[in-house]
Structures are given as structure tokens and as C-alpha cells.
Amino acid sequence: MEMNGSTTRGTAPPTAHAGRRVLRFNAALTLALLLLIAVLGNVLAARHLGQRVDLSADQLNAISDATRRVVDRVEDRLTVRLFANQTVSDGRLALRAARVRAQLDEILRLRPEVFDFQTLDPSRSSEARRQAREARLQPDRAGRSGLGQTGEEEVWLGLMLGYRGRTEVISTPEPWRFEVQVASAMHALLSDRKIGIGWIGEPFEVAPDSETAALERWESTFRVIRNALSRRARLAQVPGLATGNSVPDDVDVIFMVRPGPMHEREVYAIDQFVQRGGRLVVCLDDPDYNLAYPRADVAPEEFEGSPLAALLRSWGIRVAAKHVWDDTWRTDRVTLTSVGGQLRQGVLSDPLVITVPPEGLATELPPTRGLPGVAFSWAHPLFPEESTPTPAGVTRTDLAWSSESAYVTDVSPRLTMDPRELRVLRAALRNGTGRRHTLAAVFNGLFPSPWAGKEAPAPLDPLGLGRAADEPAPTSAVTPSQVVVFGDADWLRDPLPEGTFVQAGGGVLAVNLVDWLTLDEDLIGLRSRAPRLRPLRDFVGEQEAALGLFEEDVFPTEAERIEASRKGDLARRRARRQQWLTMLAPAALALLVLALFGALWNGLARRRAEPGGDAR
Amino acid sequence: MSVQPRPFAGVLPFARRELRSAFESPVAYVAIGLFVLVLPALFFFLGYPVGRTPLPGLWEGGQASLIVLFHWLPLLLALVVPALSMGAWAEERRAGTEELLLTYPVRTGAVVLGKFLATWILTMLMVGLAVLSAAVTVGFLGDLDWNTVSAGLVGAAWLCAGYASIALFLSAVSSEQLVAFLLGALVLGLLWALPLLVRVLPGGAAGALEAASPTTHFLGSAARGVLDLSDLVYFVLLTALGLVANTLAVERRRWR
Missing domain, CATH: 1.20.5 (Single alpha-helices involved in coiled-coils or other helix-helix interfaces)
Structure with a gap:
């Protein structure tokens, strides 16, 4: 030993040498064994220890209750077929596959008895490749990075779910939203039929030959919302209501978007749709007051006297012709002003374009829960319940509202072109008392029909065919329903290409509304799984x-x-x-x-x- | 018949001894003070410009979250923990106190555990102060998710334990403090950098290396507010590996 300094390596007796060798060997062996145990322990833990607790407020890292509910609804065997390479040379794609696989395992562990899980490798099996092609899966191509390997490799990653003879394919599983992808696919498989949505009012997009086509740079369309709703449901315009048709039975929800003048018979058909339990979303937006809508053809007085306004009034719904002016939740937008024939660009903090944050949305209602915000433009306030009481059997819940310091005002379209005038008006408004104004509300219950006990209004009859003899009598307050009213339609519009308009949350809100009104709250729960914005002061x-x-x-x-x-x-x-x-x-x-x-x-x-x- | 000391006898006195010597010199205060200033400064102003998706700083990102700060922890600790632990064994050897230490009637493991505990407490104090001071700032500026901060601190404790045990082992096998620091920083730096190699490695190796990196186990779950049992197993095994290796290295010298 060296402790007393008297024994050196060269003079150590043979037994000490042997002892040290044994000691070293034992130490090395112990370390090697421990290393092996550590590696094995980690491998086993990674494979078999799935227990974890998500302490975060957003709960984005744990299986959501919505997914659990969807999985709980599975009654028969649900086949889950994972198309993936057994080995992948590209490290990035290998990790993506590993993460997807880990999340899939977590979902399958929820109810292993109902899942029939298969893994297929299309890069090795021609049968698996055929099935993947049939499911319209496409491989990623990646360069081989292994030693001695060159060229490209096909990396497959896709999922096919089968249930009761129907299939859903997830062609590009993404680790960051995989749970939503799988749960949505399962939900689609479990649904008996696709939801039907009827669209009344604004066309989805401007006709190319119309005189407004030139204004398309300024006037956005509804293409984005149409595409979003189409993915979720069957979406179609509802024609012929004025001529006596009723809303088809396979329509579950009607979106009435900035409706123009409507014939009384059309309004009657919508009333009877609601009486049958159909759900209605009304987005009233007076075109006379909208700069982006120079085709104004309905004056406020005309609207107040219209059959549609009368129907809504009978349900305790009244939308003011004035606009909500909200300095607190105003939106910055780009303005383009013509000065001496040249366009000048500026930034306008517009109190007429209101981005309602989560505190202005009803968090207790599923459609708006978890939304980061919704942008309303030149919105009309709904009359408060005190001045427009709902009829007996109908309840009202506000869905979106302005800040506490908002006003209602008459403004002219010219105003947005002149920020100084805007500022003068703002100063004048500040002298008044601001208050909260409702921008959207939900009405629930048994809606009385204005035609109760009366004869149905006569349809338009351009051909003089006369009224059908077997027309049923109007019904009233028989089946509970829901009507959602917005004092704006712009929240549904596409973002304008020039960036002159700011849209936020509209598409998600619309799809959430459909799911909520058709009692599919699970999907809303899934969609609301997004990190909550936590802006700094x-x-x-x-x-x-x-x-x-x-x-x-x-x-x-x-x-x-x-x-x-x-x-x-x-x-x-x-x-x-x-x-x-x-x-x-x-x-x-x-x-x-x-x-x-x-x-x-x-x-x-x-x-x-x-x-x-x-x-x- | 010789009396074997109890397995954990002496752990706490040795930990106290180490902490006392640390807190009686200004080095620990300077190190902790610097860490409390540097970590939040990097988080506030620089962001995390490493890897495929650089993260913006607090003011640039505008979100009340400590995720960027947690991203810095594995790298900074890979430099700081070896600095705090480099003297644990190397300095004992230089000052000639190691022989004396090993003649105490306690197991070598207890001495190792005592030194480990002291280093761990010191590191946690440093991390706790830095993270909490940044969290107070962010909590004042926005709606900070304190649950995630708590989980992040728990994960940081696991990370510190793993790092401390490895750094102590490297101090035990090094002849000088500087060598111990360089070796510790190199090994912990390599462990930190393993996930960066994922893109250039073949699939199997990439997965294995990522699973071997403490960075992945910390940033993949605890830093996001998730406490995962498999991560706990990883850090326990890593710490145990470091401690056993440390004990064997010291034992080897005791019987040399």
C-alpha cells in the first residue's frame, strides 16, 4: 500500500500485485455490470413504465378526457394498422416514428381489449406496400446516413383505423398533434352519419363575372370556413325555401350568414326547421354600414320591418343597427389611403375591429372554451335582455361581448379612411360612459312560432301552381332547440390577402359551434387542446x-x-x-x-x- | 472481529463538512450569484439559439413561460456542476487530507454519499434561486403556469443529482482540480450534446443516444410540466452509476 509511502510499485510483493489486479478486475466488472443494469433498466422503464403525471395547467402532455370518452364509446373491435419501417436510417424520421409509436401505445393501453393492433412494414413486404398504397399513404424519402450506405430510403409512417367495415386513414401522423388525429379519426368511425350543414345568405365566394370581382382584393370570401366545415360535415346551400320547400331532414344546423332580403315563406321554413329541433346560427351584419360591402341593399328600417327581424323579435332577439366601438380590445390593421392618386399605407388601431380575448368569451360554453380570441368587425350589439326579454321557455346566455369600456355609435363608412376623424370621434365618445355590449348570444329552449295558430305564409309561386293541399299546419314550441346569434358575419370571413383585416379564432369557433349544436362536445375538447397564450404585460x-x-x-x-x-x-x-x-x-x-x-x-x-x- | 460501520453512518457529517467548507469560502457565493444573474439574463435577452428550432428570449417571444430558461439548464449545469465539484476529491488529494478521510471508521460509500449530498444541495440552491427569481419576474409580467415551474424544478433536481454524481466520479479519478473540471465539463457536455447528433446518425443509434442523454429526459417531460416515472428511473440509475463508480475509484486508491 502507498499510504505510508514506504512501499513502491517496483518492490511490492507478488501477493499485493495479485490483490490489486483482482481489485481492479472486480471494480471493472462491477462497473460494467452496473452499466448494463442501467442500460437495461432504462430500456425496460422506457418500454413498460408509462406512468406519468402532467402537472401543467394546459394538460397538453396527457391523454385528454375527450380522447378517453371517444375510446370508451368503441363497442366492437377497432383495427389499428400502423404502416412503418422496422428500421429507419434517418435519425430525425426514426425519432418521429418512435414518438408517434409511444403515443399510439398510450392510447391503445386505454382499452387494449377493443383494439386489434397490427404493424406492417411496406419497405419489406409487398403485401404491406399494396395495402399502404390502397390507403393512399406516401413514403417520405430520406438520405441514408449509415456507414457504408448511400442513396435514398423510403420511410413509411401512416395509420389506418377500421371499424365496422369503415376505415379512416391518418396519412401524416405528427407527434405534436397525434392524439387529436387519432381521436378525430376514431370519432369519425363511431359516428353513424355525417352532420348536415345548410348555408343561407352570402355566397361562399364572389362570382368571377360580378362587378365586385375587381374588389376581391378588399372583399374576402368564405372559402376557408367552407373548407373547414366541409371537412367536418356535409355542407350545402339550402335553395327553394321561398317557393315552398322545407329545410331537408338531413340538415342539422343552418348557418345564416349576412342574409339579404328574405321572403316570408323562407323565414317560415327556417322557423319550422327550428320548431323541429334544428339548430340555427344567425350572423346578422347590416351591409349598409359595412365598408367592405358597397353593395348595400337593405336599409336599417327595412331590416327592422322584415319577416326575419319579426321572427327573431318573437324569440327575444334584437340586433341594433349601430356598431360597437371598443378602444380596449381594438385591433391594429393596415390602412391604404389614396393620396393624390397614390396609395399610402398606415397602421390604424381600429376600435371598430374588435379582437375579443378569452375574457370576452363565455368560458363555460364549449364552443368558446379554450379559444385564444375572436375578431369581430363593425359588429352590431345585441339588445340587452332587460329591454328585449326572451319569451317564456327560452333562456339566453351571452357568448361573446365587448370590454367594459365600449360604446355604440353611428359611424359612416368614410370614417375608416380618415384616422383624424376617428380620433375626434374617439375623444367625443370618451365623454360618455362605456359599458359592456353583447356581440353574440345563445338562446335555448322552446321557441314560439309567430305563425302558431295561423296559416303558413303562401310561397312564391311564379308558375301559378298553387299551394300544396297536404301542407302541414305550423308547429310551435314543440321540440327544444338552440339559436346562436352574432351581430357580425365578418368573423367567418377569410383573412384578406392584403393583410388589411385581422381574423382570429373564427374558423375554430364555427366548427366548435357545429359540434356543440350537434352534441359532439368531445371534438371541441380535443380541438381546445392547444397551448394557452400567456402574453406578457x-x-x-x-x-x-x-x-x-x-x-x-x-x-x-x-x-x-x-x-x-x-x-x-x-x-x-x-x-x-x-x-x-x-x-x-x-x-x-x-x-x-x-x-x-x-x-x-x-x-x-x-x-x-x-x-x-x-x-x- | 472488526465491527463493520453502518452503511449510512457518516453521510450527514460528511455532507455538513463539505457544505461548511463551501459556504465559508467566497467561491460558492460568487458562483451562485453569477448563476442567478447569468441564467435569467440568457433567458430574458438571448433566448436559446441552439438546435434546429431556436427559441426566442422572453421579451422577443412575449409569452409567460420558463421553457427557454429550462432549455439552458442542462448546458449551464454541464459547466457549473464540474466547477463546484472539481475540488471534492482532487483538492483532498492535493491537500493530503484524502488519506486521513479514508481512515475514518465509515464506509467509503458514506463519504462519497456525503460529498454527493453537499454538491447536490449546493447546486439545487443555485438553480432554485436562479429559477425562482426569473419565475417571479415572469409571474409579474403574465399568467405563468407555476405547476410547470414546480415540475421543472423537480426535474432540475433529478438532473443536478445525475450531473453531480458523474462530476464527483471524474473528480475522484483526476489528479488535479483543473483536470477534474475539464474532464467533467467534457463528459457532461457530451451527454448534453447527444440529442444534437440525432440528425447525422442512423435511426437505431439516434434513438439510443437520445435515450441516453439527460437533456432529453429533462426537456422532454419535466421542463414541460410532466413528471415521468421512466425519467425518474433514468436519473436514479445515472446517479447510482456515478456514485458506485465514485466509490470504486476511491476504494481502489484506499487499497493501492
Whole structure:
């Protein structure tokens, strides 16, 4: 041993050499065994220990209750066929497959008795390749990166689910949304039939030969929402209501989007659809007041006297012709103004385009739960329940509303072209008292029909065929239903290509509404599984508001420009100071805690070291 | 007949001894203070510009989340933990106190465990102060998910344990402090970098390397608010491996 320094390596007796060798060998063996145990333990843990707890508020890393409910509804054997390569050379694609597989295993473990799981490798089996091709799966192509391997490899990853003779294919499984993909596919397999959606009012897109086609840059279409709804349901226009047709039985929900003048018979058909239990979504948007809609053909007074307004009034629904002006939840948008024949671009903080945040949405109702926000443009407020009471048997729940400091105002379309006028109006409005205005509401219950006890209105009869003899009598308040009313239709529109409009959450809200109204809340639960936005405090915005800076004026005078610039600089300086204070204060506090701890520790150590102190 | 000491006798006194020597010198305070300033600064201003998807800093990203800060932890700890533990054995050897230490009537494992506990507590104090000071800032600025922060801190404790045991082992096999630090930083840095090699490696090796990296086990779950039993098993085994290796290295010297 070297401990006393008298024995050296060269003079050690043979037994000591042997002892050291044995010791080294034992140490190396122990380490190797431990390493092996560690590797095996990790492999086993990764494969068989699926227990985990998701403590995060968003709960995005655990199987959701919605998925569990969907899986619980499976009654027969559900075949899950995974098309994947057994070995993948590309590390990135291999990890993607591993993550998808891990999540799939987690879902299959929920009810292993109902799943019939198969793994097929199309890169090795021609039969598997044929099945993958039949399911319209396409392989990814990746370069081989292994030693001695060159060229490309086909990497397959796809899923086919089969249930009661029907199949659903997930052609591109993505680890970040795989659970939603699988649960949605299962949900589609478990549904008896596709939901039917009827569309009344605005066409999905502008006809190419119409005079407004030239304005298409400014006037967005409904293509995006049409595509979103079409993926979820059968979507079709509902024609012929004015001529006596009723809404087809396979229509579950009607979207009435910015309806124009309607014949009384058309309105009657919609009333009877609701009386049968059909669900109705009405998006009223007075075109006379909408800049993006120069084809105004309905005056406010005309609308108030229309059959549709009368029907809605009988259900306790009234939408004001004025617009909601909300400085708190206003939206920044790009404006293009013609000055001397040239377009000038500016940024306008528009209080008529309101991006309603989650606190302006009913979180207790599934359609709006989890939405990051919805943008409304030139929205009309719904009359409050106090002034327009709902009839007996009908209840009202507000779905979306403005901030507490919003106003209603008459504005002219010209206004958006002149930010200074906007500012004058804003100043004038500030002198009044702001309040919360309802932008959308849900009505539930037994809706009374205005035609109860009367004869159904006569249909349009251009051919003079006369009324059908076997026409049923109007029904009223027989089957409970739901009507959702919005004081705006722009939330459904596509984003404009020029970026002059900001859309948020509209598409998801529309699809959520369909699922909710047709009692498919599971899908809403799945869709709402998105990380919640957690924005930071906007110090600059707060300081700008405190200094009275509201928007960037596109026509400032020199004095205004200098003043705005000075205030802007001041706001930014103050905001920066606030930022530094927010960052440094906790760090300083942590250092102070450390210093106090050090002082205490060393003080105690010194006391212990003093004669008579605790020397332990 | 010689009396065998109890397996864990001496662990706490040795841990206290190590902590006392750490807190009685200014080095620990400077290291912790720097960490408390540097980690949040990187999080606030720089973001995490490593890997395929660089993450923005707090002000640029505008979201009340500590995920970027947690991304920095494996890398920074790969440098800081060896710095804190490099003297644990190397300094004992330099000062000639190792022989004395090993003559105490306690098991070698207890000494190793005591040193490990002290390093772990020191590291956790450093990480806790840095993470909590940043969390207070972010909590004031927005709606911070404190549950995720708690899970992240638990995961950081596991990570620190794994790192500390490996760094201590490397200190035990090194003749000098500098060598111990360089070796520790190199090994922990390699472990941290394993997931970066995923793109250039073939599938099987990529999966194995990713599973072997503490970065994956920390960032893949605890940093996102998930406590996974398989991650706990990984860190327990990693820590145990480091501690046993450390014990064997010291034992080897004791009988040399």
C-alpha cells in the first residue's frame, strides 16, 4: 500500500500485485455490470413504465378526457394498422416514428381489449406496400446516413383505423398533434352519419363575372370556413325555401350568414326547421354600414320591418343597427389611403375591429372554451335582455361581448379612411360612459312560432301552381332547440390577402359551434387542446396609453408628429425602465437572500469556533 | 472481529463538512450569484439559439413561460456542476487530507454519499434561486403556469443529482482540480450534446443516444410540466452509476 509511502510499485510483493489486479478486475466488472443494469433498466422503464403525471395547467402532455370518452364509446373491435419501417436510417424520421409509436401505445393501453393492433412494414413486404398504397399513404424519402450506405430510403409512417367495415386513414401522423388525429379519426368511425350543414345568405365566394370581382382584393370570401366545415360535415346551400320547400331532414344546423332580403315563406321554413329541433346560427351584419360591402341593399328600417327581424323579435332577439366601438380590445390593421392618386399605407388601431380575448368569451360554453380570441368587425350589439326579454321557455346566455369600456355609435363608412376623424370621434365618445355590449348570444329552449295558430305564409309561386293541399299546419314550441346569434358575419370571413383585416379564432369557433349544436362536445375538447397564450404585460402600450398615444396617424401635422414622437420616446423610456426594474428586482432579492444566508452561516460558524461555543 | 460501520453512518457529517467548507469560502457565493444573474439574463435577452428550432428570449417571444430558461439548464449545469465539484476529491488529494478521510471508521460509500449530498444541495440552491427569481419576474409580467415551474424544478433536481454524481466520479479519478473540471465539463457536455447528433446518425443509434442523454429526459417531460416515472428511473440509475463508480475509484486508491 502507498499510504505510508514506504512501499513502491517496483518492490511490492507478488501477493499485493495479485490483490490489486483482482481489485481492479472486480471494480471493472462491477462497473460494467452496473452499466448494463442501467442500460437495461432504462430500456425496460422506457418500454413498460408509462406512468406519468402532467402537472401543467394546459394538460397538453396527457391523454385528454375527450380522447378517453371517444375510446370508451368503441363497442366492437377497432383495427389499428400502423404502416412503418422496422428500421429507419434517418435519425430525425426514426425519432418521429418512435414518438408517434409511444403515443399510439398510450392510447391503445386505454382499452387494449377493443383494439386489434397490427404493424406492417411496406419497405419489406409487398403485401404491406399494396395495402399502404390502397390507403393512399406516401413514403417520405430520406438520405441514408449509415456507414457504408448511400442513396435514398423510403420511410413509411401512416395509420389506418377500421371499424365496422369503415376505415379512416391518418396519412401524416405528427407527434405534436397525434392524439387529436387519432381521436378525430376514431370519432369519425363511431359516428353513424355525417352532420348536415345548410348555408343561407352570402355566397361562399364572389362570382368571377360580378362587378365586385375587381374588389376581391378588399372583399374576402368564405372559402376557408367552407373548407373547414366541409371537412367536418356535409355542407350545402339550402335553395327553394321561398317557393315552398322545407329545410331537408338531413340538415342539422343552418348557418345564416349576412342574409339579404328574405321572403316570408323562407323565414317560415327556417322557423319550422327550428320548431323541429334544428339548430340555427344567425350572423346578422347590416351591409349598409359595412365598408367592405358597397353593395348595400337593405336599409336599417327595412331590416327592422322584415319577416326575419319579426321572427327573431318573437324569440327575444334584437340586433341594433349601430356598431360597437371598443378602444380596449381594438385591433391594429393596415390602412391604404389614396393620396393624390397614390396609395399610402398606415397602421390604424381600429376600435371598430374588435379582437375579443378569452375574457370576452363565455368560458363555460364549449364552443368558446379554450379559444385564444375572436375578431369581430363593425359588429352590431345585441339588445340587452332587460329591454328585449326572451319569451317564456327560452333562456339566453351571452357568448361573446365587448370590454367594459365600449360604446355604440353611428359611424359612416368614410370614417375608416380618415384616422383624424376617428380620433375626434374617439375623444367625443370618451365623454360618455362605456359599458359592456353583447356581440353574440345563445338562446335555448322552446321557441314560439309567430305563425302558431295561423296559416303558413303562401310561397312564391311564379308558375301559378298553387299551394300544396297536404301542407302541414305550423308547429310551435314543440321540440327544444338552440339559436346562436352574432351581430357580425365578418368573423367567418377569410383573412384578406392584403393583410388589411385581422381574423382570429373564427374558423375554430364555427366548427366548435357545429359540434356543440350537434352534441359532439368531445371534438371541441380535443380541438381546445392547444397551448394557452400567456402574453406578457405590454409596458410600451401601457405607457403610450398613459401618455395619450392611441394610434399612428397617417396624416399628422408637423406639430402633431413632433409631439407624438416625443411622447413615443418618453413611453419607450419609461417602459424600458419598468422592464429593467421587473428583471432586476427579483434577482437582487435572490442575491440578498444569498448574502443573508452567508452572513448567518458564517456568523454561526464563528460563534461555534469561539471558546465555549458549540464546536461540533 | 472488526465491527463493520453502518452503511449510512457518516453521510450527514460528511455532507455538513463539505457544505461548511463551501459556504465559508467566497467561491460558492460568487458562483451562485453569477448563476442567478447569468441564467435569467440568457433567458430574458438571448433566448436559446441552439438546435434546429431556436427559441426566442422572453421579451422577443412575449409569452409567460420558463421553457427557454429550462432549455439552458442542462448546458449551464454541464459547466457549473464540474466547477463546484472539481475540488471534492482532487483538492483532498492535493491537500493530503484524502488519506486521513479514508481512515475514518465509515464506509467509503458514506463519504462519497456525503460529498454527493453537499454538491447536490449546493447546486439545487443555485438553480432554485436562479429559477425562482426569473419565475417571479415572469409571474409579474403574465399568467405563468407555476405547476410547470414546480415540475421543472423537480426535474432540475433529478438532473443536478445525475450531473453531480458523474462530476464527483471524474473528480475522484483526476489528479488535479483543473483536470477534474475539464474532464467533467467534457463528459457532461457530451451527454448534453447527444440529442444534437440525432440528425447525422442512423435511426437505431439516434434513438439510443437520445435515450441516453439527460437533456432529453429533462426537456422532454419535466421542463414541460410532466413528471415521468421512466425519467425518474433514468436519473436514479445515472446517479447510482456515478456514485458506485465514485466509490470504486476511491476504494481502489484506499487499497493501492
